[in-house]
Amino acid sequence: MNQFFEELGQQWVDAAQERGAKISKPELESRIALELLELARVAAHTQERRFAPLTCYLAGVAAERLRVATQLDEEGVAAFILEVRRKLEAENPRPT
Numbered sequence: 001m002n003q004f005f006e007e008l009g010q011q012w013v014d015a016a017q018e019r020g021a022k023i024s025k026p027e028l029e030s031r032i033a034l035e036l037l038e039l040a041r042v043a044a045h046t047q048e049r050r051f052a053p054l055t056c057y058l059a060g061v062a063a064e065r066l067r068v069a070t071q072l073d074e075e076g077v078a079a080f081i082l083e084v085r086r087k088l089e090a091e092n093p094r095p096t
Contacts, residue, residue, distance in 0.1 A: 029074040035081040036060075042085050046092035059084065 009025040016023045036056045043055035063077045072080070 031078040032074060035078045035085065039081055039085045042088050045094060046088060
């Protein structure tokens with residue numbers, strides 16, 4: 001996606017290796033990144049702002065569990081996050 005996330009992915013690999021585990025480098029696909037940013041925006045405006053990072057963390061955990069259970073591709077993961085974001089937006093419409 002960009003250099004920051006490339007380096008961050010390698011840091012996760014290195015930290016896992018220090019704990020005796022070998023993991024593949026996590027990567028962030030552009031569409032998923034955009035959906036996560038939108039999810040964070042919605043969470044920040046419908047709940048406490050500080051909930052936005054935790055909302056994205058839970059989205060990542062849920063998406064990975066669904067991906068493993070169903071062999072979902074990146075497009076499917078993005079759609080999964082979009083679905084939940086839209087529900088949050090509908091439940092908490094922004095004042096106009």
